[in-house]
Amino acid sequence: MFDLKEHSHTRLNILTGDWILVSPHRMKRPWQGKVEDLPADNRPAYDAGCYLCPGNKRSDGSMNPAYENAYVFTNDFSALLSDTPTGEYNNSLLQAKSESGICRVICFSPDHSLTLPLMSEQAIEKVIELWQNEFAELSKHSFIKYIQIFENKGEIMGCSNPHPHGQVWASSSIPLELSKETTQQQNYFQQHGKSLLSDYLQTELQQQERIIIENEHFVALVPFWAVWPYETMIVSKRHVQHVLQFTDEEKTALASILKQLTAKYDNLFHVSFPYSAGMHQSPVNDGVHEEWHWHMHFYPPLLRSATVKKFMVGYEMLANPQRDITAETAAATLRSLSAIHYKEQ
């Protein structure tokens, strides 16, 4: 009989409408491929050569202030610029449109040696406040349609500076993944008068199979359709559209679940766990988006150990995303780990 735990199958990602392939038996295959270097551990609290540390010089020649909490500035190498001339290129099958925007860098802490799981909850709250400020400020520009807040953590995720930091890319059009999630959530909201993720959360809380952490205001879980081995999602219990709508209590609860989830990640392989993470929330300057339900995705690449990652290559790039362990196995593993960081135990 068909069994999700044992047999290859596809699962529906309700947020994008895409199906992903799961091959549970595939972890039995021995690994003879690439083994990554372990990331350097024990960084100093201040690094004179780091362009993100307080008081240091940046590549544009300006100086960072002696900041004490989270600190934000405009990216010196922004992918999106606010003064891009608008225009189009249309040669029937060749179509292009100009894209403008604003890119910002957010230092999470003045302390070069830290990462989110090693910061205090109070310090993480300051980061959340900065995310809120950025969201408020950037949405005042009427040409901005979407604000992507994210973090690339670890060299293996293309992060070029280990100083704890994230980014904000605000764009003049709604990016691909967000268009898909908007459509799916709109369809659901129109049909059911409730948000897609409220109902999904209810199912998950009933089943308890993929839940990792739950607090009063947030749930961290491995989504049923996860594609990265230890992919997770933080969902707010309340149906809010964006980060600005969180109450003080919710802010505190978010800081707490962020610290716990990222500590569990580090505890998994006793290594500073690499990932790309980011919030998904409603577009801005784009009318009403009642359907939108705030959430945050974590996409970590590691599969077998601190040095062996999942390669999303050949079949995944050309045909279909594919994973080797089930979401339920990954969730059970993450659930069983301590929420207190191994360095703080």
Added chain:
Amino acid sequence: MFDLKEHSHTRLNILTGDWILVSPHRMKRPWQGKVEDLPADNRPAYDAGCYLCPGNKRSDGSMNPAYENAYVFTNDFSALLSDTPTGEYNNSLLQAKSESGICRVICFSPDHSLTLPLMSEQAIEKVIELWQNEFAELSKHSFIKYIQIFENKGEIMGCSNPHPHGQVWASSSIPLELSKETTQQQNYFQQHGKSLLSDYLQTELQQQERIIIENEHFVALVPFWAVWPYETMIVSKRHVQHVLQFTDEEKTALASILKQLTAKYDNLFHVSFPYSAGMHQSPVNDGVHEEWHWHMHFYPPLLRSATVKKFMVGYEMLANPQRDITAETAAATLRSLSAIHYKEQ
């Protein structure tokens, strides 16, 4: 004035319907991030420890024959199996379907030290014949709906054995990327009575801006919407649905363009150039697919040098694929390189 060469913009991928972000000015940013190891060069022609070399033992205990040309066998760690029980799981927002299939491994050559660009055109023709045989054989199984032929080349692309080889994953449903390409091509064919890629090829041959190599039967180009830095596509001039329809002449021309394109790749950074590559062709056992036009994608990760790749992370995973050099710049670079491999010059 808006200029594709200078200003950030999005471009339409006509094969998927998705838009990708191009930030031409971004290459100016200095790179302080991850630098990969150079792949080992100068492998022996035979490696006693390699499970793909002729006469050696595989992990399931069986022995490879003393094969002389391309050689195929069923993957000992197949992601898709032919005996998966059919079934479904449907709990409203949690939806899954069983997926069965057949996975095969194709050794391109008995010589452990070779890669496609270093093989003779005659030897590459043997590989193409094997692809044709596999396509013919696998499509005889009526439960198979799509046959994905691909190669992961290089450790950095998750390839766990440097012996020249590729894979075939045949599945009981049509994978995501292929569904998208089918829809786009169907829409175009219905409206114009011609294949999407025939008309696209005509535009590209007129403009000559993104063409890398052209021979009597095939064109290698950087697609207008390429997302990987040196992404390319080989398109057949004749509108055929799949690899089995190629004439002997076309087979020879395909072998030739494959050797030339992959040699140019190696010549770019004087390194065995990593990539994932694979054919896209019509589904099988799924009615008539006149709209389909055979092509082959190459997705190579390198960006700046033999050791610095493009990271498709944070913004790309969460929001929108993004590239740092334009398709036209990449095409000009590849076009200017010799089509004769630096080791054969």
